[in-house]
Amino acid sequence: MNSNQPSLINVPINVGLLGAGTVGGGTFTVLSRNAAEITRRAGRPIRITRVADKNLELARRVTGSQAAVTDDAFAVVDDPAIDIVVELIGGYGVAKELVLRAIANGKHVVTANKALLAVHGNEIFAAAQKQGVMVAFEAAVAGGIPIVKAVREGLSANRIEWVAGIINGTTNFILSEMRDKGLSFADALADAQRLGYAEADPTFDIEGVDAAHKITILSALAFGIPMQFERAHVEGISQLEADDIRYAEQLGYRIKLLGITRRRADGVELRVHPTLIPARRLIANVEGVMNAVLVQGDAVGPTLYYGRGAGAEPTASAVIADLVDVTRMHTADPEQRVPHLAFQPDAVEDTEVLPLAEIETSYYLRLRVEDKPGVLADITRILADQQISIEAMIQREPNEGEEQTDIIILTHRTREKHAAAAIGKIEALPVVKKKVIRLRMEELG
Amino acid sequence: MNSNQPSLINVPINVGLLGAGTVGGGTFTVLSRNAAEITRRAGRPIRITRVADKNLELARRVTGSQAAVTDDAFAVVDDPAIDIVVELIGGYGVAKELVLRAIANGKHVVTANKALLAVHGNEIFAAAQKQGVMVAFEAAVAGGIPIVKAVREGLSANRIEWVAGIINGTTNFILSEMRDKGLSFADALADAQRLGYAEADPTFDIEGVDAAHKITILSALAFGIPMQFERAHVEGISQLEADDIRYAEQLGYRIKLLGITRRRADGVELRVHPTLIPARRLIANVEGVMNAVLVQGDAVGPTLYYGRGAGAEPTASAVIADLVDVTRMHTADPEQRVPHLAFQPDAVEDTEVLPLAEIETSYYLRLRVEDKPGVLADITRILADQQISIEAMIQREPNEGEEQTDIIILTHRTREKHAAAAIGKIEALPVVKKKVIRLRMEELG
Numbered sequence: 001m002n003s004n005q006p007s008l009i010n011v012p013i014n015v016g017l018l019g020a021g022t023v024g025g026g027t028f029t030v031l032s033r034n035a036a037e038i039t040r041r042a043g044r045p046i047r048i049t050r051v052a053d054k055n056l057e058l059a060r061r062v063t064g065s066q067a068a069v070t071d072d073a074f075a076v077v078d079d080p081a082i083d084i085v086v087e088l089i090g091g092y093g094v095a096k097e098l099v100l101r102a103i104a105n106g107k108h109v110v111t112a113n114k115a116l117l118a119v120h121g122n123e124i125f126a127a128a129q130k131q132g133v134m135v136a137f138e139a140a141v142a143g144g145i146p147i148v149k150a151v152r153e154g155l156s157a158n159r160i161e162w163v164a165g166i167i168n169g170t171t172n173f174i175l176s177e178m179r180d181k182g183l184s185f186a187d188a189l190a191d192a193q194r195l196g197y198a199e200a201d202p203t204f205d206i207e208g209v210d211a212a213h214k215i216t217i218l219s220a221l222a223f224g225i226p227m228q229f230e231r232a233h234v235e236g237i238s239q240l241e242a243d244d245i246r247y248a249e250q251l252g253y254r255i256k257l258l259g260i261t262r263r264r265a266d267g268v269e270l271r272v273h274p275t276l277i278p279a280r281r282l283i284a285n286v287e288g289v290m291n292a293v294l295v296q297g298d299a300v301g302p303t304l305y306y307g308r309g310a311g312a313e314p315t316a317s318a319v320i321a322d323l324v325d326v327t328r329m330h331t332a333d334p335e336q337r338v339p340h341l342a343f344q345p346d347a348v349e350d351t352e353v354l355p356l357a358e359i360e361t362s363y364y365l366r367l368r369v370e371d372k373p374g375v376l377a378d379i380t381r382i383l384a385d386q387q388i389s390i391e392a393m394i395q396r397e398p399n400e401g402e403e404q405t406d407i408i409i410l411t412h413r414t415r416e417k418h419a420a421a422a423i424g425k426i427e428a429l430p431v432v433k434k435k436v437i438r439l440r441m442e443e444l445g
Numbered sequence: 446m447n448s449n450q451p452s453l454i455n456v457p458i459n460v461g462l463l464g465a466g467t468v469g470g471g472t473f474t475v476l477s478r479n480a481a482e483i484t485r486r487a488g489r490p491i492r493i494t495r496v497a498d499k500n501l502e503l504a505r506r507v508t509g510s511q512a513a514v515t516d517d518a519f520a521v522v523d524d525p526a527i528d529i530v531v532e533l534i535g536g537y538g539v540a541k542e543l544v545l546r547a548i549a550n551g552k553h554v555v556t557a558n559k560a561l562l563a564v565h566g567n568e569i570f571a572a573a574q575k576q577g578v579m580v581a582f583e584a585a586v587a588g589g590i591p592i593v594k595a596v597r598e599g600l601s602a603n604r605i606e607w608v609a610g611i612i613n614g615t616t617n618f619i620l621s622e623m624r625d626k627g628l629s630f631a632d633a634l635a636d637a638q639r640l641g642y643a644e645a646d647p648t649f650d651i652e653g654v655d656a657a658h659k660i661t662i663l664s665a666l667a668f669g670i671p672m673q674f675e676r677a678h679v680e681g682i683s684q685l686e687a688d689d690i691r692y693a694e695q696l697g698y699r700i701k702l703l704g705i706t707r708r709r710a711d712g713v714e715l716r717v718h719p720t721l722i723p724a725r726r727l728i729a730n731v732e733g734v735m736n737a738v739l740v741q742g743d744a745v746g747p748t749l750y751y752g753r754g755a756g757a758e759p760t761a762s763a764v765i766a767d768l769v770d771v772t773r774m775h776t777a778d779p780e781q782r783v784p785h786l787a788f789q790p791d792a793v794e795d796t797e798v799l800p801l802a803e804i805e806t807s808y809y810l811r812l813r814v815e816d817k818p819g820v821l822a823d824i825t826r827i828l829a830d831q832q833i834s835i836e837a838m839i840q841r842e843p844n845e846g847e848e849q850t851d852i853i854i855l856t857h858r859t860r861e862k863h864a865a866a867a868i869g870k871i872e873a874l875p876v877v878k879k880k881v882i883r884l885r886m887e888e889l890g
Contacts (some may be wrong), residue, residue, distance in 0.1 A: 030744045034604050040669055042602045105715060125785040140598070144745035146599025152787040154583070154591025156486045157765030159479050164889055223796060224485055224788030231740040231798035242644075244811060244882055247853045251837060253809075253886065260887065267799040276809050276886035282751060283889065285727060294889060299475045300752060300762035302590035302889075306727060307748035311701070317745035320602030329782065337774065339572040340580060343669030349670060353676035354712040364698075364721050366689060392696060408692045410721075437689055440697065441721035442705065444609055444728065444739060444747075 012045040013327045016076035018098060019088035020053035020062045023112055023139070026312030027086065027319050028062050038320065040347035041339070042327040047319075048086075052076045077102045084326055086319060087111040096120055103127045103135070110322040112139035112315055116214035118229040121220070134329070136322035141214045142167050142291045144314030146321065147306040151221045151295060158297030160222040162262040164275075167214040169289035169309045170198045170205035171237050171257040175274075176287045179245050179254070185238060197289055207236035208257060208272040215259025218293070219270050228270060235273035248276050254284040307383050357417035362391065365409040366437035367426065371398045375431045376407065382429075386422040388414045404433055410441065457490040458772045461521035463543060464533035465498035467509045468557055468584070471532065472764050473507050483765065485792035486784070487772040491765075493531075497521045520549045529771055531764060532556040543564055548580070555767040557584035563658035565675040566665070579774070581767035586659045587612050589759030590752040591766065596666045596740060603742030605667040607707040609720075612659040614734035614754045615650035616682050616702040617641045620719075621732045624690050624699070630683060642734055648850030652681035653702060653717040653855055660704025663738070664715050668708050673715060680718035693721050699729040702826045717866045724754065802862035810854045811882035812871065816843045820876045821852065827874075831867040833859045849878055855886065 028048055028309040031038065039045045048066070052073040053059035059069040070076065077085055077098050087093040087109060095116050102109050103124070111117070117124065117140055128135045138148045142165065153161070166172050170192055177188035189206065192198035204210045216229040237257050248255050253276040257374055262269040277284045282304055286292040291309030294296040294300050308314035328337050341348055369375050376395075383390060391410045411419070423436045462469055473493055478481065484490045493511070497518035498504035504514040515521065522530055522543050530547040532554060534540045540561050547554050548569070556562070562569065562585055573580045583593045587610065596605070611617050615637055622633035634651065638644035649655045651693040661674040682702050693700050698721040707714040722729045727749055736754030741747050755758035773782050786793055814820050821840075828835060836855045843850040856864070868881045 025501065026744075030602055034743070037669075038455060038602060113620045121785075125790075127783065128785065129790050132781065134781060144594050144742075145748055149594060149599045150591050152783055153770065154594045154766055155762065156769040156787070157475055157479060157483060159482050164887065166807050194859045214762050216722060219798075221787045224482075224786065224793050225796045226786075226793060228798045231800075233801045233804070240884075241882065243851075244809070244884060247811065247839070247851075248809065248884075250839065251809075251853070251855060255884065258887065263796075264799070264805075267797050267803070269804050270798040271801070271804060273885050276807075276884055277889055281889055282727060283729060285730060289499070297589075297762060298479070299471075299758040299765075301759060303590055303750070303752035305748070305750060309747050313744040314746060317600065317602045317742065320744075321599055321849055324601040325598065336577065336599055338572065340566075340573065341671075342601070342666045343668065345570075348669050348671060351670045351708075352712045353664075353673045354709070355676075356678045356716070358712070359678070359716060360709075362721075364693065364696075394692070394695065406688075406692070408696070410696060437686065439689060439693075439700065439721055440718050442609065442703065444722055444726055 009331055011051065012047040013083050014047060014049045014081055015084045015086055015323060016050045016052070016079060016082035017048045017088065018052050018073045018076060020051055020055070020059040022312045023315045023319065024088045025062045025089070026316035030313055030316045031320055032066070038324060040343045042324045042331065043344045044327055044331040046323050046327055050076045050079060050082060073098055077107070078105060082107060082157065084110060084323060085109045087113060090115065092116055092119055099124055099135070100127055103131050103133055106131055106133060108133050108324070108326045109135045110134065110135050114140040114210070114213040115443060118216040118227055121217070121227040133332050134326055136272070136325060138322050139315050139318035141217050142293055143309040143311065144317040145291060145293065145305045145309065146196065146223065146318065147218070147293045147305050150305055151218060153191055155295060155297050155300060155303070158299045160263070161296040161298060162260065163218050163222050163293065163295050164258050164260045165215065165218065165293035166256055166283065166291050167259050167293065167309060168205055168211040168257060169291060170202060173197045173289045175255060175257065178242055179249070182242060183243055185240055191392045203307060206238050209236045211272045212256060212258045215261055215270065215272060218259070219261035219268060222261065223268055225268060231265060231270060231274070233271040237274050240274050252279050253277060254279050256284065357415065359416045360413050361395045361416070362413050362441040363411045363419050364439040364441050365411070365423070367407045367432055368404055368434040370406055370431040370433065371403055371405045372431065378429055378431065379407070379426055382422050382425045383411065386414070386418040388412070388418055388422055448718035454489045455815055457492040458528050459492060459494045459526055460529045460531055460869060461495045461497070461524060461527040462493045462531045462533065463497050463518045463521060465496055465500070465504040466533065467757045468760045468764065469533045470507045471761035472533070475758055475761045475764055477511070483769060484786045487776065488789045489772055489776045490770050491772055494593040495521045495524060495527060515829045518543050519546065522552070523550060527552060529553045529555060529768060532558055535560065537561055537564055544569060545572055548576050548578055551576055551578060552770045553579045553581070555764055555771070557583045557764060559585040559655070559658040559662060563661040563672055566662070566672040569857060572864060579771055581770060583767050584760050584763035585661050586753070587738055588754040588756065589762040590738065590750045590754065591763070592663070592738045592750050593666065595750055596663060600740060600742050600745060600748070603744045605708070606668050606741040606743060607705065607739065608660070608663050608740050609703050609705045610660065610663065611701050611728065611731050611736055612704050612738065612754060613656040613702060615647065617731065618642045618734045620682065620700060620702065623687055624694070627687060630685055630686055651683050653679045656702060656704045656717045660706055660715065663704070664706035664713060667706065668713055670713060676711060676715060678718070682719050685719050698722060699724050701729065706770055759767040776849050802860070802865070804861045805858050806861070807858050807886040808856045808864050809884040809886050810856070810868070812852045812877055814852055815847055815876040815878065816848055816850045817876065823874055823876065824852070824871055827867050827870045828856070831859070831863040833857070833867055835864055
């Protein structure tokens with residue numbers, strides 16, 4: 001494509017979606033909701049035009065009137081109008097047949113199927129290589145965290161030494177519950193099932209099989225070796241006792257189910273098991289259903305990637321990132337596959353940065369005041385006049401004979417101009433003895 | 446490229462390096478040390494063939510006899526044999542001229558220069574777009590953390606709501622020291638200078654300018670808007686008092702210098718200032734010179750990226766990742782720019798996954814034993830016979846009238862087969878009353 005042509009193309013990329021379950025529904029939702037923004041990034045609209053699911057009613061509920069629905073997945077894979085097939089069926093059975101057939105038909109494939117790749121990845125990638133198509137699988141490891149991209153592209157300068165990851169949200173939730181509430185494994189599992197974080201048959205999660213699929217994939221990416229799932233050591237958390245979590249804590253450790261792969265001179269370690277890790281490490285503080293992957297490279301040192309490892313929209317985030325990747329490859333100027341500013345040059349918007357006065361944040365205020373009655377009433381009145389509400393307050397006990405003290409106030413969110421006005425008035429009070437110390441505060445939650 | 450051709454090409458990509466300082470030296474070192482592995486990933490050798498630096502002696506020391514050295518950077522930029530120019534000079538002066546001239550000459554550019562991009566990025570990217578070349582800048586934000594790639598590609602499905610980052614290691618080190626040791630700002634700064642974490646003139650770091658350059662770039666990438674550094678609110682940490690760090694702590698907060706950018710209906714916030722954040726957040730526990738960026742997307746939720754934000758090799762890691770990106774674009778089958786398994790298909794190695802017996806790790810052992818003299822001696826003898834040394838041990842005080850107790854042992858690293866042999870012998874002791882609980886332990890440090 002010549003660089004003088006517009007970088008946005010109106011012809012959509014047509015996607016065929018196999019599987020209308022949780023992730024399929026999330027993919028449909030996010031692709032619709034963020035269509036404009038995704039098109040600005042990809043350079044071309046991405047549309048799911050056909051959806052296949054054995055449950056036709058579910059498929060229709062997910063897609064509304066926006067896509068043709070069928071119960072025959074092979075019809076989608078064989079449809080010449082489909083550019084990319086998204087496989088969200090799971091398992092090694094029909095999913096494998098469908099992926100290989102899509103490849104044979106010259107279509108690119110996006111999949112979230114870690115089991116399929118860990119077990120049959122070598123065969124699938126060889127077929128894709130031969131046909132000159134892409135099989136993208138960001139969603140297969142750690143859900144919405146772009147860890148495949150980080151290992152495969154972001155860390156490509158490094159000799160990777162090891163990778164260790166909390167890559168199964170169900171087991172991390174159970175372990176967090178066992179530690180926080182002193183629960184047994186059985187009770188924590190029941191909690192997880194009640195909250196929808198564990199399936200009715202939780203075997204694949206709790207016995208470490210799901211984590212083993214994912215660490216197998218990361219091992220291949222990190223070290224440039226074939227997938228070797230059949231040689232992984234897999235041990236889950238179902239035998240873990242609450243006593244050991246407590247003893248570990250006393251010794252300064254947390255127990256996490258880690259997928260670990262390490263390069264040694266004589267081979268590669270590939271294993272999943274409950275692991276004690278020092279409580280002070282960042283990864284030891286990853287709680288609940290969150291995932292995190294720690295990668296040790298020889299040049300960069302440790303890097304950590306944290307986020308949601310499962311769920312409809314987080315997984316859809318990874319599926320769609322792969323769709324954008326494929327679309328950019330096929331649409332944009334090949335010299336500029338990824339636009340410099342993430343969005344296509346003619347899709348950059350002239351949104352203005354706001355002036356400081358309009359910023360919204362919470363505030364920490366420290367006031368040096370005379371220690372006498374009525375001071376606090378004056379101050380809170382000024383804040384109330386500016387519509388600023390108080391979240392917390394502490395007043396330092398004055399030392400023996402001291403006539404001044406510190407008041408610390410945490411406010412709720414307000415605009416900078418209101419905070420500035422209030423501070424000006426507070427500083428004008430005769431009982432306030434110094435310039436007010438003002439720091440901003442963000443919950444980041 | 447036809448998929449039946451070999452994917453490795455022997456003709457090197459020729460790189461011209463501008464600036465032989467810390468990062469330049471690191472780039473040279475890492476590219477040499479990991480040449481084989483990088484070639485397996487990129488599909489083609491990447492060679493620095495010319496190096497320019499005003500300090501010829503430094504340039505010669507860095508490159509040895511492996512590259513031609515000059516003090517004329519323009520000669521490198523104008524050299525038709527150079528495919529990619531790496532700009533590591535810094536600043537807005539000659540660096541800008543050199544980058545624009547490289548672009549005009551049709552060369553791709555890799556730069557770590559955040560100041561240049563935050564201030565002149567719009568002009569530079571427009572020139573690159575016109576010429577059909579890439580300006581890659583992973584190293585400009587958060588050093589070795591692949592955050593540009595994450596925001597620009599990994600999160601492309603999301604409407605990004607806000608980005609908040611600890612993106613200046615000098616100030617984070619100073620804040621960690623102030624909190625840990627109760628130091629004043631001036632004393633913590635002196636420490637940082639003594640350790641080489643702060644420059645002799647630390648103004649750009651401590652006054653927040655460096656962080657503002659970086660958050661300006663992230664703001665443009667996240668929201669699809671032009672760089673607007675001139676409108677950023679920039680406030681550093683030089684006025685911060687130890688008292689406020691202490692009060693914040695009492696209230697459950699940590700103070701960090703954050704770069705923050707947030708999208709609102711009426712515009713974009715873009716600001717750098719000391720910020721109170723809840724101590725329980727993962728990002729609040731990022732200490733010392735480490736960097737971390739938290740991104741909130743509407744589909745994926747929060748994701749966090751953590752690693753070294755500065756230093757020779759971490760920054761080189763990002764520079765070289767960009768070089769691999771450009772090389773893959775120009776070498777590999779365009780349909781398969783990034784190989785499925787990170788390494789080119791004919792460069793995947795048949796390294797075997799080791800059997801469980803050969804795994805090396807530390808162990809947590811819990812033993813239920815009779816509470817009588819000599820028990821510990823028997824156990825430690827068995828461990829010593831297997832060459833397993835003990836890192837820590839606790840013995841539970843038996844309850845009133847109880848005749849058994851628990852011994853917990855943490856071992857140093859050993860092979861699984863030695864641990865298994867020792868455990869077998871320990872279980873055979875008559876004083877050991879139950880199966881030994883055995884968990885693995887990793888320092889991850």
